[in-house]
Amino acid sequence: MTAATATMLRHLLFVLNPISGDIDKADLEHTITTYCTERGRTANFYHTTGTDDLAKLQEYLSKHAYDAVFAAGGDGTVSLVAEALVDKGIPLGILPLGSGNGLSKDLGIPQNPQEALDLIWRHQPRVIDTLQIGGHFSAHLADLGFNAVVVERFDQGDTRGPGAYIRIATQEFLDYEPATYHIETDEETWDGAAFMLTIANANTFGSNVVINPDSDMDDGKFEICLIEPFPNAAAPGILYDLYTSGFDTSVYTRRLCCRQASISVPGERDILVQIDGEPMVLPNPVEVKINHHSLRVLVPVPNE
Numbered sequence: 001m002t003a004a005t006a007t008m009l010r011h012l013l014f015v016l017n018p019i020s021g022d023i024d025k026a027d028l029e030h031t032i033t034t035y036c037t038e039r040g041r042t043a044n045f046y047h048t049t050g051t052d053d054l055a056k057l058q059e060y061l062s063k064h065a066y067d068a069v070f071a072a073g074g075d076g077t078v079s080l081v082a083e084a085l086v087d088k089g090i091p092l093g094i095l096p097l098g099s100g101n102g103l104s105k106d107l108g109i110p111q112n113p114q115e116a117l118d119l120i121w122r123h124q125p126r127v128i129d130t131l132q133i134g135g136h137f138s139a140h141l142a143d144l145g146f147n148a149v150v151v152e153r154f155d156q157g158d159t160r161g162p163g164a165y166i167r168i169a170t171q172e173f174l175d176y177e178p179a180t181y182h183i184e185t186d187e188e189t190w191d192g193a194a195f196m197l198t199i200a201n202a203n204t205f206g207s208n209v210v211i212n213p214d215s216d217m218d219d220g221k222f223e224i225c226l227i228e229p230f231p232n233a234a235a236p237g238i239l240y241d242l243y244t245s246g247f248d249t250s251v252y253t254r255r256l257c258c259r260q261a262s263i264s265v266p267g268e269r270d271i272l273v274q275i276d277g278e279p280m281v282l283p284n285p286v287e288v289k290i291n292h293h294s295l296r297v298l299v300p301v302p303n304e
């Protein structure tokens with residue numbers, strides 16, 4: 001499909017997270033409204049509150065019809081709107097206004113909000129897969145192990161931004177004890193210790209760490225990306241690989257590709273998991289399955 005055949009989107013909802021990315025959004029509504037009105041579109045706004053946002057947004061959407069819904073925030077807001085739209089056929093647009101914006105980067109959406117807004121007029125609809133992880137929705141990346149611990153501490157802290165994340169990660173790294181996992185997928189069984197285990201339909205964290213290079217978001221499969229325990233001396237090399245799309249280069253990494261999986265930590269009742277940036281404790285084992293072609297997204301027309 002080309003830009004000329006892109007769907008005409010007239011009635012638009014912008015789901016706005018007032019606190020995301022520590023970005024001042026005071027003028028945003030006025031800018032978007034003016035931009036849309038001048039071009040014959042209507043823009044409506046919905047503000048998240050941080051409490052019961054999914055149920056409230058679902059209720060709101062059941063009473064109002066929109067041609068597309070834009071998430072104006074970070075990965076948490078994108079995931080919230082994506083979950084409200086999954087299996088509904090209404091396309092998701094993204095205005096990247098968070099601290100990381102991982103899914104928007106994976107979809108090739110411009111990081112400049114003004115350019116991202118232009119997708120209303122020039123876009124290509126794409127239908128991607130999403131995941132169910134322990135009964136919870138995921139549009140992007142989830143993990144067990146080291147990063148989940150860091151995200152949980154980050155979430156509990158008062159300071160946001162990459163500096164706080166790096167400070168917590170450095171502290172946790174020194175005495176982190178990797179867990180042992182038992183993984184059964186529709187393709188294989190794997191047992192072993194892992195420093196970190198990422199459940200990935202997408203490729204890249206908001207931090208630009210490429211945990212799952214060259215994977216498709218619409219192939220009906222997902223990857224379990226394992227970083228096995230490594231000596232401290234190997235850490236810089238692994239970090240370099242993660243920032244240069246070289247995940248498979250290290251002897252301490254492996255990926256399992258599958259359609260469904262059961263992940264357990266023998267002897268544990270619960271497992272800490274971060275899903276699309278939100279830490280949560282799930283019952284052991286964690287069941288994962290793909291929801292093929294379940295989310296419509298607005299992406300740029302190729303070669304523009």
Ligand SMILES: Nc1ncnc2c1ncn2[C@@H]1O[C@H](COP(=O)(O)OP(=O)(O)OP(=O)(O)O)[C@@H](O)[C@H]1O
Nearest residue numbers: 017020021048049050073074075076077098099100
């Ligand atoms: N009005 C609000 N007040 C406080 N918290 C809110 C509000 N709206 C949404 N939130 C919270 O914002 C978080 C999602 O933030 P989002 O990911 O969109 O932006 P972010 O700044 O990139 O966040 P992060 O740094 O955690 O990735 C969720 O935890 C959600 O509950």
